[in-house]
Amino acid sequence: MLFGRKNKKPIVIPSKKVAEWKYTTCNYCSTGCSIEIGLNEDKKIVTTRGHAGADVNRGKLCIKGLLEHELFDSPGRGSEPLIRSKHYDPFEKTYWDNALDTTAQKIKAIQKKYGKDSFAIVSTGQLMTEEFYTLGKLTRGCIGTNNYDGNTTLCMASAVSGYKRSFGSDGPPGCYDDFEHTHCFMAFGSNLPEQHPIIYWRLKEALEKRKFPLIVVDPRVTMLAQFADIHLPITPGTDCVLINAMMHVIINENLQDQAYIDAHTQGFDEVRQIVKDYDPKSAQHICGIDEDTIRTVARIYAKAPAAMSIWTMGINQSTHGSDGVVNINNLNLITGNIGKPGGTSLSITGQCNAMGTREWSSCSGLPGYRYLENEADRKEIADYWGIDPEFFPKKRGLAETDIFPAIETGEIKGLWIVATNPMTSMANTARIRKALEKLDFLVVQDVYEDVETNQYSHVYFPASVWAEKEGCHTNTERRVNLIANVLPPYANSKPDLWIFNQLAKRFENGNIIKFPEKAEDVFNEMKFLSKGKERNLDISGMTYQKIIDAKGIQWPYREGDEGPDGKNLKGQARLYTDGKFPTKNGRANLLPVRFYNNNEQPCKEYPFWLNSGRVVEHFHTRTRTGKIGNCNKFSPTAYMEMNPDAAKALGVEHMTYVRLTSRRGDAVVLVQLTHRVPRNMVFVPFHYHDCVNRLTLGLLDPHSRQPAFKQCSVRIELVDQDEAARLNVERRTF
Numbered sequence: 001m002l003f004g005r006k007n008k009k010p011i012v013i014p015s016k017k018v019a020e021w022k023y024t025t026c027n028y029c030s031t032g033c034s035i036e037i038g039l040n041e042d043k044k045i046v047t048t049r050g051h052a053g054a055d056v057n058r059g060k061l062c063i064k065g066l067l068e069h070e071l072f073d074s075p076g077r078g079s080e081p082l083i084r085s086k087h088y089d090p091f092e093k094t095y096w097d098n099a100l101d102t103t104a105q106k107i108k109a110i111q112k113k114y115g116k117d118s119f120a121i122v123s124t125g126q127l128m129t130e131e132f133y134t135l136g137k138l139t140r141g142c143i144g145t146n147n148y149d150g151n152t153t154l155c156m157a158s159a160v161s162g163y164k165r166s167f168g169s170d171g172p173p174g175c176y177d178d179f180e181h182t183h184c185f186m187a188f189g190s191n192l193p194e195q196h197p198i199i200y201w202r203l204k205e206a207l208e209k210r211k212f213p214l215i216v217v218d219p220r221v222t223m224l225a226q227f228a229d230i231h232l233p234i235t236p237g238t239d240c241v242l243i244n245a246m247m248h249v250i251i252n253e254n255l256q257d258q259a260y261i262d263a264h265t266q267g268f269d270e271v272r273q274i275v276k277d278y279d280p281k282s283a284q285h286i287c288g289i290d291e292d293t294i295r296t297v298a299r300i301y302a303k304a305p306a307a308m309s310i311w312t313m314g315i316n317q318s319t320h321g322s323d324g325v326v327n328i329n330n331l332n333l334i335t336g337n338i339g340k341p342g343g344t345s346l347s348i349t350g351q352c353n354a355m356g357t358r359e360w361s362s363c364s365g366l367p368g369y370r371y372l373e374n375e376a377d378r379k380e381i382a383d384y385w386g387i388d389p390e391f392f393p394k395k396r397g398l399a400e401t402d403i404f405p406a407i408e409t410g411e412i413k414g415l416w417i418v419a420t421n422p423m424t425s426m427a428n429t430a431r432i433r434k435a436l437e438k439l440d441f442l443v444v445q446d447v448y449e450d451v452e453t454n455q456y457s458h459v460y461f462p463a464s465v466w467a468e469k470e471g472c473h474t475n476t477e478r479r480v481n482l483i484a485n486v487l488p489p490y491a492n493s494k495p496d497l498w499i500f501n502q503l504a505k506r507f508e509n510g511n512i513i514k515f516p517e518k519a520e521d522v523f524n525e526m527k528f529l530s531k532g533k534e535r536n537l538d539i540s541g542m543t544y545q546k547i548i549d550a551k552g553i554q555w556p557y558r559e560g561d562e563g564p565d566g567k568n569l570k571g572q573a574r575l576y577t578d579g580k581f582p583t584k585n586g587r588a589n590l591l592p593v594r595f596y597n598n599n600e601q602p603c604k605e606y607p608f609w610l611n612s613g614r615v616v617e618h619f620h621t622r623t624r625t626g627k628i629g630n631c632n633k634f635s636p637t638a639y640m641e642m643n644p645d646a647a648k649a650l651g652v653e654h655m656t657y658v659r660l661t662s663r664r665g666d667a668v669v670l671v672q673l674t675h676r677v678p679r680n681m682v683f684v685p686f687h688y689h690d691c692v693n694r695l696t697l698g699l700l701d702p703h704s705r706q707p708a709f710k711q712c713s714v715r716i717e718l719v720d721q722d723e724a725a726r727l728n729v730e731r732r733t734f
């Protein structure tokens with residue numbers, strides 16, 4: 001018998017006729033993959049590929065990066081500035097000068113009538129670092145409002161707050177190379193294969209070379225959990241309890257690294273005292289992990305020559321987010337796992353430049369991790385910009401999640417939203433809509449004019465995207481990488497840097513402070529402000545050319561770090577290698593964490609936990625991936641994961657629609673039956689408008705003000721299928 005064809009037809013990869021490859025960095029997640037964009041002879045973009053010489057991704061890209069070149073002229077791109085006097089009225093096209101003049105006048109009028117802080121600004125983790133620094137200069141130095149924050153409060157705020165509390169400063173101390181050295185890898189609420197596919201690929205490569213235990217803490221059987229040696233399906237929101245119980249075992253069995261604790265930390269006695277209350281026997285009833293497993297995991301972790309933890313939104317998006325981070329840091333400090341190869345506390349960042357905004361945007365303070373609360377920092381920046389230090393507030397203003405309630409109370413009257421889509425991404429959609437409707441003036445600055453939040457604006461600024469402009473991103477491992485300008489801005493859109501610079505000219509201090517037009521000149525200002533022996537965030541040795549040559553450099557990289565022959569293009573892989581921390585006495589803080597149960601819990605009326613997150617093919621509110629056919633077709637419809645046993649009990653069938661109802665609202669979703677979720681939980685990707693965030697409660701973490709997106713409760717009801725299908729078509733589908 002003959003198998004296959006007689007005349008074989010080998011697969012032919014069609015030639016895209018690339019004439020030139022241009023260097024950039026991916027603009028989606030924080031992995032920081034180096035991408036080359038292929039242009040044909042007519043300078044048209046035809047493809048993208050991973051850069052084989054880049055240490056981060058070594059030629060690989062995930063589905064989003066591979067198709068990223070398709071986003072430039074996707075539907076809904078903003079082509080002209082738009083204006084109207086009332087939201088919901090039709091927009092009119094306008095000139096940039098008019099849009100900018102109107103905005104500046106409105107800001108000034110609102111501030112004059114209601115005070116400086118009555119105009120708020122909410123930005124993002126998705127601009128270039130140079131743009132963040134410039135927006136900070138404009139906000140802190142010219143407009144002068146203190147109610148300025150980013151969507152990073154929905155994302156990284158707990159990690160930032162936890163790092164500051166434990167180590168005295170923000171900044172992830174580890175790197176991807178730690179996978180090559182670790183002897184135990186523990187992931188808390190992080191689904192690398194879907195959310196950071198190339199970081200996962202680096203981990204898998206390390207595991208193939210040298211086996212080490214992979215422990216995954218997640219209430220769902222995620223793709224990472226499926227590959228784990230030990231999966232801990234934790235009760236939502238209780239990671240602190242699990243970690244306290246692990247530390248209880250470690251200290252009881254004297255497995256801690258006492259020499260490290262004595263030399264480099266303070267507060268051990270307080271932690272020892274508190275974890276006495278968390279013996280595995282009682283802890284198991286709170287966190288849902290049996291006592292034997294807790295003991296086993298604690299022993300494996302503490303006995304490993306080097307152990308590391310990573311975490312993402314399963315920790316940060318919780319009412320115990322900041323405490324969760326502090327407790328992961330506690331675990332690593334007491335086992336001596338900070339600053340050594342394979343031993344670290346590595347927060348996996350979210351957005352492509354969430355790190356850049358933390359470092360340079362001035363959202364939570366002043367540029368370069370400086371504090372508004374610190375007089376010397378205020379003076380240093382004011383002197384450098386050439387303005388009076390008294391112009392700066394003396395402490396940080398409201399976070400994004402407090403700005404919206406302040407609109408409700410009338411404290412804030414005007415808002416400028418840059419590159420974020422709160423109508424889809426913030427908890428309790430109905431409440432967000434009401435707040436946006438209440439504003440006297442809203443400006444939306446986005447790449448897409450069909451972004452949901454724009455329905456409520458008075459002025460719309462169309463922004464250029466990704467390689468239509470130039471600048472840097474910092475990834476999860478502190479690596480600064482460059483996006484080269486590959487093509488001109490779409491239609492009459494403008495780079496965000498240009499928009500900030502033009503608006504600055506319309507404010508008094510904008511004529512005193514220098515606002516360079518070129519991104520590289522802005523970068524040079526940041527380099528200058530980063531210099532200093534005591535400063536870890538030092539980028540003074542970098543140049544755009546060096547960054548391209550190295551395919552990204554990790555900070556700190558100080559002036560002179562290139563060495564006498566000028567050939568060292570590697571920054572510092574790890575922080576705190578000498579056990580010295582940027583606290584007053586140089587010691588890291590061990591901080592006791594007590595658990596209190598303040599989440600909305602499943603109950604008789606709302607019997608299911610509602611968990612939410614992401615899938616690999618979509619990015620956030622789908623403004624980009626929803627319009628790229630090969631991404632969108634994997635999941636074009638809002639759906640939820642549901643356990644088959646729970647479904648059977650309710651009479652719910654696979655691929656039918658149901659209604660989810662919470663105390664806030666309802667949403668209709670398609671059911672996907674899967675054992676990935678336990679019987680008392682459903683999981684809904686948050687990518688769809690008018691879906692999961694109509695239901696979420698979003699209680700705030702007291703330290704970071706980050707919402708607990710992943711913990712609230714819902715009930716499930718059967719619905720008329722035809723009606724639901726119709727509703728679903730009416731919902732935004734591209």
Ligand SMILES: Nc1nc2c(c(=O)[nH]1)N[C@H]1C(S)=C(S)[C@@H](COP(=O)(O)OP(=O)(O)OC[C@H]3O[C@@H](n4cnc5c(=O)[nH]c(N)nc54)[C@H](O)[C@@H]3O)O[C@H]1N2
Pocket residue numbers: 029030155188189190191192194195196217218219220222234235236237238239312313314315318349350351611612613614615616617618619620710
């Ligand atoms: N494809 C894709 N990749 C992305 C993004 C995207 O939108 N799409 N977004 C980027 C951004 S901004 C971010 S922040 C990251 C997010 O990356 P991840 O945090 O990895 O992704 P999520 O799906 O939000 O949540 C991860 C897991 O947390 C679990 N979880 C829920 N509650 C708990 C809990 O109480 N404890 C624990 N331990 N786990 C819990 C959920 O079950 C979920 O599997 O992804 C980045 N990468």
Ligand SMILES: Nc1nc2c(c(=O)[nH]1)N[C@H]1C(S)=C(S)[C@@H](COP(=O)(O)OP(=O)(O)OC[C@H]3O[C@@H](n4cnc5c(=O)[nH]c(N)nc54)[C@H](O)[C@@H]3O)O[C@H]1N2
Pocket residue numbers: 124126127151154155156313317350351418419420421422424425426427445446447448451463464465466496612613614619620621622623624686692693696709710
């Ligand atoms: N229920 C639930 N809700 C969540 C989460 C969850 O896990 N569950 N996760 C939260 C997290 S971690 C995050 S990070 C947020 C994300 O929430 P958002 O920030 O609201 O989501 P995006 O869709 O990324 O919005 C970014 C916007 O910026 C635009 N944009 C992209 N590049 C540029 C640019 O260069 N310039 C300008 N001006 N605009 C640009 C895009 O078109 C898009 O409209 O969602 C949060 N919401």
Ligand code: SF4
Pocket residue numbers: 026027028029030031032033057060061062063064065066196197198199
């Ligand atoms: S892993 Fe992240 S950075 Fe890399 S290609 Fe995918 S989305 Fe882009």
Ligand SMILES: [Mo]
Pocket residue numbers: 154155156350351
């Ligand atoms: Mo995020």
